[in-house]
Amino acid sequence: MSDQPPRFTYHPRAYELELIEQIDIECECCGQERGWIYSGSVYTTADVDNVCPWCIADGSAHLKWDASFSQDIEGVTIPGETKVDGASAESTDEVMHRTPGYRSWQGAVWKTHCGDVCEFHGDISSEELATLDTRSEALFQQDHAWVFKNYGTLTELSAHYSQHGGMSLYKFVCRHCGIVRIHADLC
Numbered sequence: 001m002s003d004q005p006p007r008f009t010y011h012p013r014a015y016e017l018e019l020i021e022q023i024d025i026e027c028e029c030c031g032q033e034r035g036w037i038y039s040g041s042v043y044t045t046a047d048v049d050n051v052c053p054w055c056i057a058d059g060s061a062h063l064k065w066d067a068s069f070s071q072d073i074e075g076v077t078i079p080g081e082t083k084v085d086g087a088s089a090e091s092t093d094e095v096m097h098r099t100p101g102y103r104s105w106q107g108a109v110w111k112t113h114c115g116d117v118c119e120f121h122g123d124i125s126s127e128e129l130a131t132l133d134t135r136s137e138a139l140f141q142q143d144h145a146w147v148f149k150n151y152g153t154l155t156e157l158s159a160h161y162s163q164h165g166g167m168s169l170y171k172f173v174c175r176h177c178g179i180v181r182i183h184a185d186l187c
Contacts, residue, residue, distance in 0.1 A: 006057035027052035062097035071107035086112030111172035111181035118172035130158035136180040
């Protein structure tokens with residue numbers, strides 16, 4: 001095994017967002033102290049607290065505990081089974097079983113675009129929100145009409161939005177065309 005922690009295709013900022021913490025704790029899957037432990041949710045019937053990123057990335061944690069690390073993927077009804085509107089079975093399987101999730105109020109839901117799962121980039125900033133391109137804004141309004149019923153326009157929303165506040169707006173980026181998708185989540 002490499003001493004360098006693994007990188008995740010669909011979660012390129014997992015370390016920067018502190019979803020994987022640098023700490024010497026034994027991984028419950030491989031039994032090793034590798035210096036890094038995942039601090040997010042593990043969806044399984046087993047009682048699991050400490051999983052290293054290597055066991056997430058290679059699928060060991062999924063195989064050992066039938067674990068997943070995210071709650072849902074947009075447009076996919078049965079994760080990993082078939083392509084349904086949103087993403088291929090391969091990308092769905094990778095996100096659900098070999099990619100760390102993210103902290104959220106209601107559970108990690110991944111956005112899709114161009115037949116693939118989008119990359120997660122954390123909470124969008126007010127500045128990024130205010131400067132969304134028209135295609136990204138249209139998708140955001142389509143997905144979360146209820147947000148715009150309360151705030152009216154993107155300009156009004158960005159003026160009231162506070163990163164890491166009671167309403168979280170998670171930024172996803174399409175790996176193929178670069179469009180920004182947003183998932184709105186309330187506490």
